[in-house]
Amino acid sequence: MGETTKVGSTAGSRVTDGLRAYLLIAGMWIRAGMTYRTSFVVTVFGNLLLSGLDFVGILLMFSQVDSLGGWTLPEVAFLYGLSVTAFGITDLLLGSSEVLGTRIRDGSFDTLLVRPVPVLAQVAADQFPLRRFGRVIQGALVLGWALFAVDVDWTAPKALLVPVMLVSGAVIFGAIFVAGAAFQFLAQDAAQVQNAFTYGGTTLLQYPPTLFGKDLVRGVTFVLPLAFVNWLPASYVLGRPYPLDLPTWVTYLSPLAAGVCCALAGVLWRTGLRSYRSTGS
Amino acid sequence: MADGVTDGVTGVGAGGVTGGFIELDRVEKVFDVRKKTGFLRRERHQVRAVDSISFSVARGEMVGYIGPNGAGKSTTIKMLTGILTPSGGRLRVAGIDPSRERTRLAHRIGVVFGQRTTLWWDLPLIDSYKLMHRMYRIPDGRYRENLDRLVELLDLGALLDVPVRQLSLGQRMRGDIAAALLHDPEVLYLDEPTIGLDVVSKANVREFLREVNTERGTTVLLTTHDLQDIEQLCSRVMVIDHGRMMYDGPLTGLHEIGDSERTLVVDLERELPPIEVESARVVKVEGPRQWLAFPASASAAPLVARIAAEYPLVDLSVREPDIEAVISRMYAEKATS
Amino acid sequence: MGAGRLYAAVAVGSFRRYATYRVATAAGVFTNTVFGLILVYTYLALWDERPDLGGYDQAQAVTYVWLGQALFAALALQGGGFEVELMERIRTGEIAVDLYRPADLQLWWLASDLGRMLFQLAGRGVIPFVFGALFFPMALPGDFGTWAAFLVALLLAAVVSFGIRYLAALSVFWLMDARGVMQALMVTGIFCSGMTLPLNAFPDALGDVVQALPWAAQLQVPADVLMGETAPLGAFAFQAAWAVALLAAGRLLQSAATRRVVVQGG
Numbered sequence: 001m002g003e004t005t006k007v008g009s010t011a012g013s014r015v016t017d018g019l020r021a022y023l024l025i026a027g028m029w030i031r032a033g034m035t036y037r038t039s040f041v042v043t044v045f046g047n048l049l050l051s052g053l054d055f056v057g058i059l060l061m062f063s064q065v066d067s068l069g070g071w072t073l074p075e076v077a078f079l080y081g082l083s084v085t086a087f088g089i090t091d092l093l094l095g096s097s098e099v100l101g102t103r104i105r106d107g108s109f110d111t112l113l114v115r116p117v118p119v120l121a122q123v124a125a126d127q128f129p130l131r132r133f134g135r136v137i138q139g140a141l142v143l144g145w146a147l148f149a150v151d152v153d154w155t156a157p158k159a160l161l162v163p164v165m166l167v168s169g170a171v172i173f174g175a176i177f178v179a180g181a182a183f184q185f186l187a188q189d190a191a192q193v194q195n196a197f198t199y200g201g202t203t204l205l206q207y208p209p210t211l212f213g214k215d216l217v218r219g220v221t222f223v224l225p226l227a228f229v230n231w232l233p234a235s236y237v238l239g240r241p242y243p244l245d246l247p248t249w250v251t252y253l254s255p256l257a258a259g260v261c262c263a264l265a266g267v268l269w270r271t272g273l274r275s276y277r278s279t280g281s
Numbered sequence: 282m283a284d285g286v287t288d289g290v291t292g293v294g295a296g297g298v299t300g301g302f303i304e305l306d307r308v309e310k311v312f313d314v315r316k317k318t319g320f321l322r323r324e325r326h327q328v329r330a331v332d333s334i335s336f337s338v339a340r341g342e343m344v345g346y347i348g349p350n351g352a353g354k355s356t357t358i359k360m361l362t363g364i365l366t367p368s369g370g371r372l373r374v375a376g377i378d379p380s381r382e383r384t385r386l387a388h389r390i391g392v393v394f395g396q397r398t399t400l401w402w403d404l405p406l407i408d409s410y411k412l413m414h415r416m417y418r419i420p421d422g423r424y425r426e427n428l429d430r431l432v433e434l435l436d437l438g439a440l441l442d443v444p445v446r447q448l449s450l451g452q453r454m455r456g457d458i459a460a461a462l463l464h465d466p467e468v469l470y471l472d473e474p475t476i477g478l479d480v481v482s483k484a485n486v487r488e489f490l491r492e493v494n495t496e497r498g499t500t501v502l503l504t505t506h507d508l509q510d511i512e513q514l515c516s517r518v519m520v521i522d523h524g525r526m527m528y529d530g531p532l533t534g535l536h537e538i539g540d541s542e543r544t545l546v547v548d549l550e551r552e553l554p555p556i557e558v559e560s561a562r563v564v565k566v567e568g569p570r571q572w573l574a575f576p577a578s579a580s581a582a583p584l585v586a587r588i589a590a591e592y593p594l595v596d597l598s599v600r601e602p603d604i605e606a607v608i609s610r611m612y613a614e615k616a617t618s
Numbered sequence: 619m620g621a622g623r624l625y626a627a628v629a630v631g632s633f634r635r636y637a638t639y640r641v642a643t644a645a646g647v648f649t650n651t652v653f654g655l656i657l658v659y660t661y662l663a664l665w666d667e668r669p670d671l672g673g674y675d676q677a678q679a680v681t682y683v684w685l686g687q688a689l690f691a692a693l694a695l696q697g698g699g700f701e702v703e704l705m706e707r708i709r710t711g712e713i714a715v716d717l718y719r720p721a722d723l724q725l726w727w728l729a730s731d732l733g734r735m736l737f738q739l740a741g742r743g744v745i746p747f748v749f750g751a752l753f754f755p756m757a758l759p760g761d762f763g764t765w766a767a768f769l770v771a772l773l774l775a776a777v778v779s780f781g782i783r784y785l786a787a788l789s790v791f792w793l794m795d796a797r798g799v800m801q802a803l804m805v806t807g808i809f810c811s812g813m814t815l816p817l818n819a820f821p822d823a824l825g826d827v828v829q830a831l832p833w834a835a836q837l838q839v840p841a842d843v844l845m846g847e848t849a850p851l852g853a854f855a856f857q858a859a860w861a862v863a864l865l866a867a868g869r870l871l872q873s874a875a876t877r878r879v880v881v882q883g884g
């Protein structure tokens with residue numbers, strides 16, 4: 001065992017190694033969570049309810065108005081469903097990386113570093129919260145309803161954009177989670193900053209882009225490309241004008257944006273880990 | 282002065298870094314520390330946690346690594362496991378640079394972090410081992426064989442199905458040691474393996490470590506505060522303080538320098554001037570209680586008899602030297618030599 | 619007199635403890651500001667469509683948003699104050715020790731939570747509020763009297779907030795599941811305090827119900843007092859009534875819990 005070649009494992013096998021370790025560790029946490037069965041059931045239900053509150057808020061607003069920033073309820077529900085489902089998937093898979101700060105502070109992070117599997121996989125799977133599955137279900141339900149309710153002539157490219165948005169969106173959120181985790185090497189108590197971008201991001205994307213100031217829209221389009229999660233492609237699908245004047249082909253760039261985010265997050269993570277290993281925190 | 286004591290630059294035991302299983306050559310670790318000095322002002326300064334340490338450990342050796350808190354012990358261990366990257370010098374474990382090939386090295390080392398368990402708190406002990414089996418990709422046959430042997434040696438049979446949170450400290454430590462050995466590591470690092478354990482558990486753990494060392498030829502490096510761990514397990518001791526190697530050699534050498542005195546604590550009926558006897562000297566007086574140091578080689582009996590004859594004795598006890606005492610004695614020797 | 623000093627010391631100690639989490643506080647300020655920004659744009663759009671929604675104009679809606687962000691941590695609107703610690707003590711059984719202390723359990727935790735609130739109001743609340751006031755039109759009173767009334771309403775809101783969370787924490791004596799209780803606190807807190815939408819903007823019957831519940835005393839009432847939307851005395855009476863009722867209920871539950879501990883531990 002451990003008979004890897006001198007060159008070290010290739011990038012590909014590192015990814016498979018990481019995924020394998022992730023599944024092993026997540027499985028352990030699921031089983032550990034199941035030892036408190038009632039608590040588990042209660043919290044899954046609680047999560048479903050909790051994440052549904054945002055949508056109740058939107059319904060309350062639409063009980064008073066017919067459109068928000070020119071968008072109807074089914075259209076806002078479409079945005080909401082995409083944002084929450086994509087975020088929910090990531091929050092389920094990587095959401096507990098905020099415990100990294102605690103692990104660094106109490107020193108238990110060191111125990112992850114002596115294992116023969118990638119640290120990022122261990123951090124991502126840490127405390128794997130199956131209860132957060134509630135949010136995915138809730139987001140998917142709203143999205144399902146919105147897909148029927150919106151007034152759209154579905155063409156093949158438009159239909160294809162829906163899964164593309166979900167996957168790219170989850171990856172973009174994932175990159176933010178990883179970058180946030182990397183930031184915790186610098187400041188262990190700053191997990192809240194990460195929340196501003198993750199939970200803040202998914203909340204922002206639940207509302208039409210037309211509501212927000214041009215500068216903010218520019219910021220989340222060109223700097224932190226949250227707009228590629230749903231705003232840009234969804235505007236195209238729904239035939240709504242996007243606040244910024246962009247060519248149509250930009251609509252299809254979500255996977256590219258996701259890829260760039262991933263690469264940047266990877267660099268940040270490596271930098272963070274290196275700084276830990278040279279300072280010991 | 283005893284020949285084991287070094288000037289803090291090179292260890293005599295290291296004797297030129299050649300062919301060791303663990304090799305350190307002038308390894309350094311410097312930390313940047315920022316201290317608040319005012320409302321917003323911070324002062325930066327550097328701390329040398331490990332200051333040019335060199336030593337070499339041969340395959341199958343069992344070495345004690347001791348020193349006061351903050352001496353640089355755990356920083357060294359962290360560099361040896363690849364958790365920390367050295368600021369300078371050269372470091373190899375089994376020919377691998379730990380900080381550069383941490384994951385590859387992980388297959389070949391086992392680590393037990395004293396009071397920090399790596400076992401799964403809410404799950405039965407066996408589940409943690411099953412995870413190790415798959416995470417380290419231990420071949421099935423090898424895993425079963427190792428598990429059986431470890432369960433037998435560490436007496437874990439009845440504990441395998443018990444959730445870890447219900448185990449006692451001693452049981453958990455045994456569980457942790459087994460977890461660190463399932464993948465046949467060539468070297469085992471132990472950080473305070475007997476801390477907080479009762480006498481029986483301590484003896485069990487020591488007995489087991491000796492067996493692993495002789496039976497499998499596992500190289501063992503252990504840090505401890507318990508001099509008895511060292512006495513019963515290690516033929517070689519390294520003492521580190523302020524990041525520098527103070528001593529590297531056989532335990533007997535350390536005894537010559539530091540362990541030369543035991544302490545007799547006497548309670549008198551009332552406060553009296555320091556006791557005067559030839560074979561011992563008073564090192565501390567606190568009310569009616571006095572501490573006397575006497576040579577470790579001498580018997581306490583004649584000393585006690587003499588004091589009892591001349592002073593109003595109420596109670597007494599003899600204290601064996603601990604590591605801190607040995608080290609502080611060592612300094613005194615160094616200063617006068 | 620001596621007892622008063624004890625609780626003052628508890629409050630000061632709690633204030634100091636929270637004051638040590640500097641980075642976490644700064645991070646919290648940032649998060650509250652971001653959420654304030656998102657919410658403020660949504661409300662602006664909403665009030666664009668319905669200019670007089672809930673009796674607020676746009677500036678008042680904006681003020682409501684930033685007040686909500688300012689009080690979010692201090693009033694622990696979605697939990698996260700003393701109750702986390704208290705629930706943990708109940709769950710682990712350490713609470714038995716507290717019950718034999720010569721101090722009153724309820725007053726002890728109230729003092730501790732007020733100390734925390736004071737710090738989080740100053741440390742986490744002020745900056746997002748000032749940020750909002752600088753960049754968005756707000757409806758703030760110019761006279762000293764209204765601000766003084768607002769502070770009274772804030773104090774009463776603090777006691778109501780404590781009262782709700784104290785009851786929730788004590789329920790762990792029977793439920794033994796802190797996580798579920800915390801989630802319930804979160805759901806009710808966010809929804810019924812008016813963090814998603816001001817309670818006066820809720821549709822008719824639902825609006826009447828939520829405005830009568832104790833959660834209304836936390837954010838809605840102080841906001842209305844600040845913006846002169848309600849008569850201060852009536853507002854105080856509403857808050858005080860809930861504060862007294864909740865504290866009394868807390869007492870009752872506390873003595874029942876004490877009996878339970880004594881019986882179990884006896």
